[in-house]
Amino acid sequence: MHRHNVEGEPPTQLLSILRMASGASLWRGLDYVEQGRVKNLRPVGEGAFDAEVEGSANLPYTVHVDTAHVRQSYCDCPHAAGTRRICKHMVATVFAAYP
Numbered sequence: 001m002h003r004h005n006v007e008g009e010p011p012t013q014l015l016s017i018l019r020m021a022s023g024a025s026l027w028r029g030l031d032y033v034e035q036g037r038v039k040n041l042r043p044v045g046e047g048a049f050d051a052e053v054e055g056s057a058n059l060p061y062t063v064h065v066d067t068a069h070v071r072q073s074y075c076d077c078p079h080a081a082g083t084r085r086i087c088k089h090m091v092a093t094v095f096a097a098y099p
Contacts, residue, residue, distance in 0.1 A: 014067045016098070017094055021086040028041040029091025049097045053089040065093045 018026065032038065037054040044050050047067035053058035055077060066072045073090055074080065080087035 008032060015033050016070050017065065017067060017073065017086055017090065018056035020070065021088075021091050025086060025088040025091050030095055032088060032092035033095045033099075038092050039064065043097075049073060049093055051093045051096065053092050055089060061089045063093045063095070065090050067094075079084050 021029070028034075032053060037060075039052045039054065039060060041049060041051040043095075044064070045066070048069075049063075049065050051065075053061045053075075054060045055062050059079045061075050063075045064073055070086075071084060073086070073088045075087050077087055077089055079085060080090065
């Protein structure tokens with residue numbers, strides 16, 4: 001499994017992403033990290049990451065997580081696309097970036 005370990009402490013805003021996720025999304029996101037479904041994780045700014053997360057679709061979902069600007073985070077999965085929901089794919093990205 002490829003993880004991008006971030007040096008130092010995670011930003012305090014990180015907790016707001018996790019608080020906004022449902023309990024089911026938190027557990028499923030953790031499962032996804034443990035199953036190695038987070039691919040091509042890359043930092044794109046301070047506390048911001050892009051990744052591809054394998055889900056139930058044929059192609060991986062595109063995920064952007066911004067811990068400083070949570071409302072700018074997105075995923076193109078059916079649960080989160082076009083909404084402000086924090087899905088399991090975003091949670092998996094957060095856990096992969098901050099193991």
